[in-house]
Amino acid sequence: MTQPSSQTATLDYFKWAFLTTAAGLVLGAWVGWQSTGTLSGMMTVFFVCAVLAVLEISLSFDNAIVNANKLKDMTPVWQQRFLTWGILIAVFGMRIVFPLLIVVIAAHIGPIDAVILAAARPEEYARIMHDAHLPIAAFGGTFLMMVGLNYFFDHEKDVHWIAWIEQKMARFATVRGIEIAFVLALILGFSTLLEGEEAVAFVHAAVYGLLTFLVVEIVGGLLDATEQTMSAAARGGFGAFLYLEVLDASFSFDGVIGAFALTQNLFIIAIGLGIGAMYVRSMTVMLVEKGTLSEYRYLEHGAFYAILILSVVMYFQTLVHIPEVITGLGGAGLIGLSLWSSIRHNRREAQEESLGREPDARLRA
Template sequence: MTAPSRPQSAIGYFKWAFIVTAFGLLLGAWLGWQSTGTIGGMATVFFICAVLAVLEISLSFDNAIVNANKLKDMTPVWQHRFLTWGIVIAVFGMRIVFPLLIVVIAAKIGPIEAIVLAAREPGEYARIMNEAHLPIAAFGGTFLMMVGLTYFFDHEKDVHWIAAIEKRMARYATIKGVEIAFVLILILVFSNLLEGEAADTFVYSAIYGLLTFLAVEVVGGMLDASQQTMSAAAKGGLGAFIYLEVLDASFSFDGVIGAFALTQNLFIIAIGLGIGAMYVRSMTIMLVDKGTLAEYRYLEHGAFYAILILSVIMYCQTLVHIPEVITGLGGAALIGISLWSSIRYNRKEKAEGREQAVENV
């Protein structure tokens, strides 16, 4: 699973994703047969794995674009490391270890006991995971909100999709800490809508999400600066790698929790979301190799707007339940509109170029 060195056909980029899909769906069908002993049960688990994969892909369009934005500035060595080690961490770390870790902390039991609980008492396991949704949503929502706001609050940003909003944000970016102040205000607003212990949990978790973002930024900058002095080949490597791993974790929170609405079996969830993660990896490689972000100038904007929408939805989920399908479709719609706007811009530029050429003749 190495990063390709040159552009290839679109199907070629998804070769590993197709292989993992076939293996994962067969494994899901086998689990269904082993657990129920019926064709119907096997088909049900097969279908759930497929739906979870689609859910993960729909929730992660923006993740792939943001990953590609960061990866394009990394050396081939670090690109390869992220696309190999990173996918292992994404699939096994976030889809298996992370849910187990939550249960270990919440139920105050050992890792082995958590695995046994997931296998023998999936209902209890799901209950513990759902109870942990509030702090997870507060932490992940805050981190993603900082990611989105930092992109728009940039005084050097000169390409604007929704100019009325983005030009103002770029102008106010000269005020130090404006995005942090904005997030802190939102934290206070949402905490006031909650009561008692829930409000305290939301505030503490959100602050931890904010501090994590700032820590990743500081540590990443320090690591990359030190690596630049030691080796030019390591430039932009480890710090960006850490940033992308934490970002992927934040994107995964919503999908992991939402998966329990379809099944309470941890292993089925891991298969379905793991398949989806492989497609995100393949999309990331294709975007980097084909230079899609440069070709479609507003695509990146759509992804970061989708991130902001997702962060707000995660905040709102601490108050009311919002189906994951809305989250996925909302992000996909924003990216689709930004792609359409980019195509329109490119056509306009080509038309103007032809007119200019005719005038010169």
């Protein structure tokens, strides 16, 4: 990734997202006109695309921050690959192929039949997606929970936002496998709230989510270790790329399933969520190139707390419906609080320095 001047305007990072928004909304209006033949139908589809884009953006603040956290340690070559190949996989893979793949598996039909079903019988398509929500939520919630816990259960972590929680978690990080034991206990606990086949499906999907996280960590570590032995500059290669792709997929589960509450048209969903995905890419690039994560020290903490809350929400969604708007606003609120805390910290530290004193030890902790 090329390193631009520090004076690069914030809006410059979003120019491709703005262009995608314009093109996507025009395409959405065209789809609305073609499918309904009325002005009101066209405006309805236009509005749905806009709402889906906002929904995806609100759900993806934490995704962008976590991406930036991992991306800043990747080599320039793999940074660029993630920002090009990765966005294609995110838009076309998760927003189009993933919903089709679910229907292919759940309905035992071929990919072409799934596309025909999405176009000709959207109500049936939406029903199949809805029925698949429980295992998807269990899988994605478990993977995201491991991502969040892995950040806080780190004995080398010495910057704490909510110190009374994070210090204890960092201290217990020396106990091998503690986060895995916690997640397994939570899986068993939630499974007791379900009955029959639902409980079995929940446990199976959740265990697969846990195994996927562990496999990605192992494979990523082995690949990056191999690259490092070949060249000291090769750290953060394919392993990190693989981790980010699976992470992005887990974040996408909630948005893709939630989108069917607004429309049953797969192509409208792809347009709306695709627009949102471009903003995630733009936010990721901006965070990396502007060094925002190092400037606002608690921003990462807010993102990982949001991830933990999202994972728990996905678990609860197997029991009751929780609107995606609440999930998005909750995550954005936590990130906003962490940003505000970071700004307060920077101001206190600046005041200490202006008085000619060393910054208070609590500020450095």
